Amino acid sequence: SQQGEEDPQALSIQEGENATMNCSYKTSINNLQWYRQNSGRGLVHLILIRSNEREKHSGRLRVTLDTSKKSSSLLITASRAADTASYFCATPYYNTDKLIFGTGTRLQVFP
Amino acid sequence: DAGVIQSPRHEVTEMGQEVTLRCKPISGHNSLFWYRQTMMRGLELLIYFNNNVPIDDSGMPEDRFSAKMPNASFSTLKIQPSEPRDSAVYFCASTTTGTRATEAFFGQGTRLTVV
Numbered sequence: 001s002q003q004g005e006e007d008p009q010a011l012s013i014q015e016g017e018n019a020t021m022n023c024s025y026k027t028s029i030n031n032l033q034w035y036r037q038n039s040g041r042g043l044v045h046l047i048l049i050r051s052n053e054r055e056k057h058s059g060r061l062r063v064t065l066d067t068s069k070k071s072s073s074l075l076i077t078a079s080r081a082a083d084t085a086s087y088f089c090a091t092p093y094y095n096t097d098k099l100i101f102g103t104g105t106r107l108q109v110f111p
Numbered sequence: 112d113a114g115v116i117q118s119p120r121h122e123v124t125e126m127g128q129e130v131t132l133r134c135k136p137i138s139g140h141n142s143l144f145w146y147r148q149t150m151m152r153g154l155e156l157l158i159y160f161n162n163n164v165p166i167d168d169s170g171m172p173e174d175r176f177s178a179k180m181p182n183a184s185f186s187t188l189k190i191q192p193s194e195p196r197d198s199a200v201y202f203c204a205s206t207t208t209g210t211r212a213t214e215a216f217f218g219q220g221t222r223l224t225v226v
Contacts, residue, residue: 045215048214096167101154
């Protein structure tokens with residue numbers, strides 16, 4: 001079963017625009033992670049935010065976490081064609097080590 | 112470290128045959144996960160190990176699937192007998208879990224086609 005659901009399922013933007021993806025999850029968590037998957041490749045970790053953090057930055061990435069709403073957002077600023085990929089959120093299921101992934105957002109950045 | 116290594120990268124087999132997928136996790140990681148990815152069902156967790164012990168195999172679809180981790184540096188996922196609906200990309204991932212949890216590192220996956 002899916003723990004998280006991403007919204008939107010697909011997103012198309014022009015280079016230079018910002019891309020925002022949202023993730024909702026169901027259980028209590030101690031951290032939330034975002035991953036990227038290029039077509040035909042394995043997932044690559046982008047950023048981890050712990051439950052006591054509200055916002056975290058890494059380069060052009062900004063992640064927010066609202067544990068009261070059980071939601072997180074990933075913002076990619078000044079997007080590039082190379083950002084074209086699927087993006088997934090992942091959470092430990094009921095604070096176990098069982099890492100469950102959401103349904104993913106397919107991002108297409110047009111040059 | 113070379114990262115998580117999976118083999119083979121591609122496997123094409125006939126229905127009814129046994130298939131064995133292999134994974135070498137990153138040295139020092141204490142947890143290993145097997146996932147299956149399809150267009151219809153997304154990324155599903157099949158089983159995960161902690162310190163070589165299977166902790167949760169509730170995602171294993173049927174008795175035809177089995178997984179082992181005989182030591183900290185090797186795991187296998189076996190399908191016997193294979194069926195066309197098993198066609199998918201199978202990923203192995205390893206990480207450090209517990210109070211000092213860190214990100215999971217994925218292998219490149221094994222693309223399985225059962226004809």
